[in-house]
Amino acid sequence: MTRYVVKTRADSPELRKAAVAIEQAAWSALGFLNFTRAHFAYYQQLLDDHADCQLCLVDDVTGYPVAVGNCVPLACDFDNLPPEGWDWIVESAANNNGKRRNALGALAISVPNLHRGKGVARRMIEEFRALAERKGLDGVIAPVRPSEKHRHPFIPIDDYIGWEDDKGRLYDPWLRSHSAAGGKLIKPALRSMVVEEPVGFWEMWTGRSFDQSGDYAVDGGLVPVSVDLDSGVGRYVEPNVWFAYSAAA
Ligand SMILES: CC(C)(COP(=O)(O)OP(=O)(O)OC[C@H]1O[C@@H](n2cnc3c(N)ncnc32)[C@H](O)[C@@H]1OP(=O)(O)O)[C@@H](O)C(=O)NCCC(=O)NCCS
Structure with a gap:
């Protein structure tokens, strides 16, 4: 049975390189998202500034990561999450202005095609929570990108999140995974990434x-x-x- 070890970008230059390769392979078709104002201005620097929060789930046998998870510590009010989800996390984490960072903001989980559908992304969500605990933070917030919504671009998000599959579960697999991993669905972040x-x-x-x-x-x-x-x-x-x-x- 495959065993995974959790490491971070900070552990070695090789791991940082592998993490960048996995992120690029998972996101290359969506390159236009790199051009939100926040992404273009802050994202890469933020990952290096918080290299200990850029998690790699490494296959014990091959020594190569099967999933990468990006998150950053920031100050947030859990009861007042804004409509500007992903961009807001990046801007807040980059311009913290001395506020106490009380949460981890999840920004991306990337799994190569070969390793999808085996639960490694869910495991990564658990690792975000464990990291928040180790850092003495209150919890994790995640502006989740529903993985099948691209097939229904003209359906309003409020309708989409109410859809169920034939087993009565959340229709969207990635929303389902977040729910299965113990997340509480709060509300849509209507302007999460603006290009x-x-x-x-x-x-x-x-x-x-x-x-x-x-x-x-x-x-x-x-x-x-x-x-x-x-x-x-x-x-x-x-x-x-x-x-x-x-x-x-
Ligand atoms: C979205 C993405 C991260 C999902 O990765 P993944 O590893 O396939 O996702 P999960 O861990 O959630 O897989 C869970 C599925 O695997 C199945 N599975 C198989 N073995 C499992 C196990 N041991 N434990 C848990 N689930 C398992 C589950 O049944 C579940 O499917 P179901 O909900 O239909 O039952 C991946 O497709 C990806 O990298 N996409 C491109 C980038 C992206 O969109 N990222 C998300 C936005 S940040």
């Missing part, structure tokens, strides 16, 4: 041109991009779903 870029940016990512203003689905996007030819800008406002966890006991 506002010239129309030419969206033409590049989609490989098509836009000759009319309107809402267009893009591969991997959870909602359509709103293209406005008068201003020459395309705006993508991705909703995520807030989950909260107490620190592991």
Whole structure:
């Protein structure tokens, strides 16, 4: 049976390199998300500044990670999580202004195709909670990106989170995993990741041109991009779903 060891980016340059490779492989098709204001300004530096929070689940036998989990400590009010989910975590963690950091903000879990559907991402969620406990924090907050929402870009997120599968479980597998790992679904984070870029940016990512203003689905996007030819800008406002966890006991 495979045994996993939890390490971090801080442990060795090789592990940092493997973590970057896994993140890139998991997210390359969604590269437009790297261009939210917060992501572009702070993300990579933040991961290096908090290298001890960038977890790698390493296969004991091969010595190579099967999952990477990114999180950062920040100050937050668990009862007042804002609509600007993911971008807000990154901006708050980067501009902390001396506030007491009381929570871990989960930013991403990346699992290579080969290792999906085996529960390693759920294990990573448990490791976030364990890390929060070790650091003496109150818990973990996560603006979760529903993994199947991209198939339904025109369905409002409020409707989508109410969908069930034929067993009466949450329809979305990744929301289901967060719930199964003990997370409490709080509410949608309606403006979690906002990418506002010239129309030419969206033409590049989609490989098509836009000759009319309107809402267009893009591969991997959870909602359509709103293209406005008068201003020459395309705006993508991705909703995520807030989950909260107490620190592991
Ligand atoms: C989303 C993502 C992280 C999920 O990774 P994963 O390892 O497949 O996810 P999970 O750990 O949740 O897998 C759980 C599934 O595996 C099954 N499973 C198999 N063996 C298991 C075990 N020993 N323990 C738990 N679950 C197991 C479960 O039954 C469950 O499926 P179900 O809910 O239909 O029952 C992965 O697809 C990914 O990296 N995607 C690209 C990046 C991304 O979108 N990340 C998420 C946003 S941050």
